[in-house]
Amino acid sequence: MLRAEGLNVAYGDFQVLWDASIRVGEGEIVCLLGPNGAGKSTLMNTLSGLLKPRTGRVEFRGKRIDRLPAHRIVAEGMSHVLERRRLFPYLTVRENLVLGAHHPGARRHREESLVHIEAIFPFLRERRQQLAHTLSGGEQQMVAIARGLMARPRLLMIDEPFLGLAPRVVEEIVAVIRRIHADGVTIIFIEQNVELALRLADRGYVLESGRTILEGSSPELLQSAEVKRIFLGGRAG
Amino acid sequence: MCIIRASVTAVPQLLVSTVLLGGIYALIAVGLTLIFGIMRVVNFAHGEFLMLGMYLAFWAFTLLALDPYVLLFVSIPLFFGAGLLTYTLVMKGVIHASHNVQIFTTVGLSIALQNVALVLWTGDFRFVRPWYYSVVVRLGGTAFNLSQIAAFVVSVGFTVALFAFMKWSYTGRVMRATAQDRDAASLMGIDTDRVYGLTWAIGIVCVGVAGVLLAPLYPVYPTAGLQFVLLAYVVVVLGGLGDMVGALLGSLIVAAVEVVGSYVFGTAWKEVLYFLLFIAILLIRPAGLFGQRGTETLGV
Numbered sequence: 001m002l003r004a005e006g007l008n009v010a011y012g013d014f015q016v017l018w019d020a021s022i023r024v025g026e027g028e029i030v031c032l033l034g035p036n037g038a039g040k041s042t043l044m045n046t047l048s049g050l051l052k053p054r055t056g057r058v059e060f061r062g063k064r065i066d067r068l069p070a071h072r073i074v075a076e077g078m079s080h081v082l083e084r085r086r087l088f089p090y091l092t093v094r095e096n097l098v099l100g101a102h103h104p105g106a107r108r109h110r111e112e113s114l115v116h117i118e119a120i121f122p123f124l125r126e127r128r129q130q131l132a133h134t135l136s137g138g139e140q141q142m143v144a145i146a147r148g149l150m151a152r153p154r155l156l157m158i159d160e161p162f163l164g165l166a167p168r169v170v171e172e173i174v175a176v177i178r179r180i181h182a183d184g185v186t187i188i189f190i191e192q193n194v195e196l197a198l199r200l201a202d203r204g205y206v207l208e209s210g211r212t213i214l215e216g217s218s219p220e221l222l223q224s225a226e227v228k229r230i231f232l233g234g235r236a237g
Numbered sequence: 238m239c240i241i242r243a244s245v246t247a248v249p250q251l252l253v254s255t256v257l258l259g260g261i262y263a264l265i266a267v268g269l270t271l272i273f274g275i276m277r278v279v280n281f282a283h284g285e286f287l288m289l290g291m292y293l294a295f296w297a298f299t300l301l302a303l304d305p306y307v308l309l310f311v312s313i314p315l316f317f318g319a320g321l322l323t324y325t326l327v328m329k330g331v332i333h334a335s336h337n338v339q340i341f342t343t344v345g346l347s348i349a350l351q352n353v354a355l356v357l358w359t360g361d362f363r364f365v366r367p368w369y370y371s372v373v374v375r376l377g378g379t380a381f382n383l384s385q386i387a388a389f390v391v392s393v394g395f396t397v398a399l400f401a402f403m404k405w406s407y408t409g410r411v412m413r414a415t416a417q418d419r420d421a422a423s424l425m426g427i428d429t430d431r432v433y434g435l436t437w438a439i440g441i442v443c444v445g446v447a448g449v450l451l452a453p454l455y456p457v458y459p460t461a462g463l464q465f466v467l468l469a470y471v472v473v474v475l476g477g478l479g480d481m482v483g484a485l486l487g488s489l490i491v492a493a494v495e496v497v498g499s500y501v502f503g504t505a506w507k508e509v510l511y512f513l514l515f516i517a518i519l520l521i522r523p524a525g526l527f528g529q530r531g532t533e534t535l536g537v
Contacts, residue, residue: 050420074426086421088414098407099414103426151426 001026001186002047002078002155007056009039009046016042017053018210024155029177029187031197033221034207035230040190041083043207044157047188048080049073061154075103079153083160083190085144089133093124093143096132100150109152117146120179138169145176149185156180158189162196174200194231198222206230250379251496257381259492260389261447263396265465266472266484268443271399274479275416275436276332281343282323283469284462285350286441290316290448291365291457292358298365298452305365305449306387316445320438332433354459362456370453388450395446399439400481412436416479471515477525487526490514 002024009017017039024030032040045051047058049070058066065073074080087096097117101110118124121142127135132143141161148156161177162170177200181187191197198204198218206214206227214226221227265287272280293312297303303311323346331342372383403409415422415432423429448462455461472491476483491511498510518526 048424050423069428070420070423071426071428074424080424082421082424086418088417088421090417091410091414095410095414099410099422099425099427102411106426147425 001028002058002060002188004043004047004058005056007043007046007058008054009042009051010054016210017046019056020207020210020212021056022205022212022215024186024188026154026186027181027184028203029181029189029201031201031204032188032190032207033192033194033197033204033227033231035192038207039210040207041159042210043212044080044159044188044190048078048157050080071103074151074153075105077152077154079148079151079156081144081148081156081158081161084163085137085140087132087135087140087143087147090131092129092131093135094128096143096147097124097150100147101152103151106151110150113150113152117149120149120176121146138165138172141165141169141173142176145173145180149180153185155186155188158187160190160192162191162193170196194222194227246378247500249377251500253379253381254496255489255493257385257389258496259489260392260396261450262465262468262472262492263485263488264392264447264450265444266469266476266488267396267399267481268440268447269466269469270473270476270479270481270484271403271443272437272440273473274481275412276328276433277336278328278332278339278343280437280440281340282347282350283440283444284466285347285354286316286319286444286462287448287451287465288354288457288459288462289319289350290445290450291452291455291461292354292363292448293445294449294452295363295365295457298367299363304367305452306391308449309391309446312445312449313442316442317438319445320441321434323441324434324437328437329430329434332430351459358459360459362458364456365452367453382454384453388454391450392447395443396485399443403481408435468511471511474515475518475526480525483525490526 002022005021007017007020008015020039020043022043032043034040042051046053049065049068049072053066056066057064060073060076060078063076065076088099091099097114098110101107101113106113123139124143124146127139132140135143145158145161148158158177161173165173177187177189189201198221201218203217204215204221205212206221208230214221214224216224265283269280269283272278290312293315294305294308297308298305327342327346331338369383373380374383374386403413411427412432412435414425415427415429419429422432451465468491472487473484475490476485476487494511494514495507499507502510
């Protein structure tokens with residue numbers, strides 16, 4: 001479904017991604033793992049078109065998208081929920097959701113999407129008219145995911161969905177992601193907590209210093225000495 | 238020492254003059270604050286579009302005998318087009334550049350437009366004098382010019398329509414969303430460059446229409462925009478950059494300072510007064526009278 005190869009991405013003179021590659025198949029849940037500054041968000045931002053790679057290519061559902069602007073990529077069926085929710089703070093919850101369905105393909109189905117989304121997130125019904133910045137962190141994360149779904153994506157990418165949330169809320173969001181996945185949406189997410197990430201994901205990629213150094217199924221990665229070295233500070237072998 | 242000549246009977250007249258003047262300033266300021274609020278660009282060429290509006294009114298009146306208020310309807314699409322054109326030719330290339338580059342660009346645009354006007358139409362003062370120019374309306378101890386009222390009514394109508402558009406229309410929401418988070422907006426499928434073009438064009442329409450409205454009241458010359466746009470900067474900073482309601486209230490305050498100050502101290506003092514006020518506000522409340530600290534980064 002998604003194939004990114006040989007991505008080199010830089011901010012000015014500072015190169016962040018070095019030859020990064022990932023592949024995601026239809027129906028998978030894939031996590032991007034790695035320490036702070038490894039380039040996970042940069043990779044995701046490049047996939048969604050916010051950043052342009054110096055070299056390399058991104059193909060999504062058979063179409064090359066790395067030269068398309070971000071607002072065109074959404075219409076291809078890829079939705080990206082940014083790190084730290086990034087709702088429109090001074091718009092209401094409802095307005096945020098409606099804007100999520102901005103591209104013509106999603107706008108046609110806006111009303112049914114809203115019904116579908118309020119079924120997944122029942123609390124949204126009472127919060128329609130509330131300004132987004134007045135919601136709690138967990139609620140904001142749910143609205144951000146809901147807004148991402150309003151675009152009716154085939155692939156939903158979520159950057160750190162569990163950041164700064166209480167354990168109970170983390171479990172709620174895990175359940176929400178599973179439900180969205182069960183509805184047939186492919187998922188990529190970023191998470192620093194290996195246990196949590198691999199419990200949810202089928203497969204993972206490990207990034208370190210801007211390179212995709214490791215790839216494997218969740219059970220494989222959980223056993224991997226390399227993963228232990230990076231995340232637990234232990235020495236391999 | 239200045240002699241205070243204020244008398245109670247002057248109060249209604251001062252009030253009416255303030256409101257009439259404030260309404261027109263509002264339309265100039267609202268365009269400026271809209272462009273700043275959404276695009277984060279301070280448009281130093283704002284006054285030149287006002288000047289172009291005044292010249293448009295002058296030439297339409299002189300050559301075609303077209304009344305400025307009839308011209309309004311033509312001027313809206315005309316300035317919208319001029320806005321889109323200048324956005325595409327000039328602003329689009331610098332919209333993602335640093336603030337310094339943007340400042341130089343709009344200052345350059347301002348100087349270029351002033352000089353084009355100078356070359357085409359010379360530096361002579363020109364006047365638009367329709368039949369109602371000298372019609373004075375007297376009401377309850379106050380007197381005002383008919384053109385002033387017409388300018389006020391159109392200006393306020395326009396400003397209110399813009400508020401409503403920004404608050405309730407879908408496109409207005411798209412514009413506010415873009416101001417609040419550009420990356421998030423583009424991930425919704427919003428073409429943010431187009432939003433900026435639209436914002437610029439709407440801002441230019443506001444100030445161009447204000448120019449048409451002001452033509453029967455003030456002389457027309459290549460740097461005519463300057464005096465008004467200086468005022469508009471004071472208004473916009475007073476109200477909080479990017480804050481449209483603040484711009485409206487700021488317009489009334491500046492108009493009050495100008496009207497009352499001219500009455501009490503003499504016309505020569507009006508600029509001193511509102512710039513003193515301006516400096517005081519910057520020292521005490523840099524986010525503007527009505528602005529919350531930091532909200533200017535979030536747009537309207």
